Amino acid sequence: MKAQGKYGKMIPVQDGWITCPNCRRNKRLKRISPDESAERVGVFCRDCKTEVFLTIHQGQCYESRSQ
DSSP states (O other), rough: OOOEEETTTEEEEEHHHHHHHTSSOOOOEEEEOOOOOOEEEEEEEETTTEEEEEEETTEEEEEEOOO
16 A cells, blocks of 8 residues: 555555565565654665665654655
């Protein structure tokens, strides 16, 4: 499910791991706990060489909007 809410585009969390939203190779980027929250966390994918900034809210992950 892709949602465009107040946090931005939702990124799926599979088995507690965020996968790269750009290359979709199931490359695990960061482990997320169900109660974790953070603002603008940068994660880097070594496969496609891109950095994505994430907002994590109660275990759900969203791509941060540019400010």
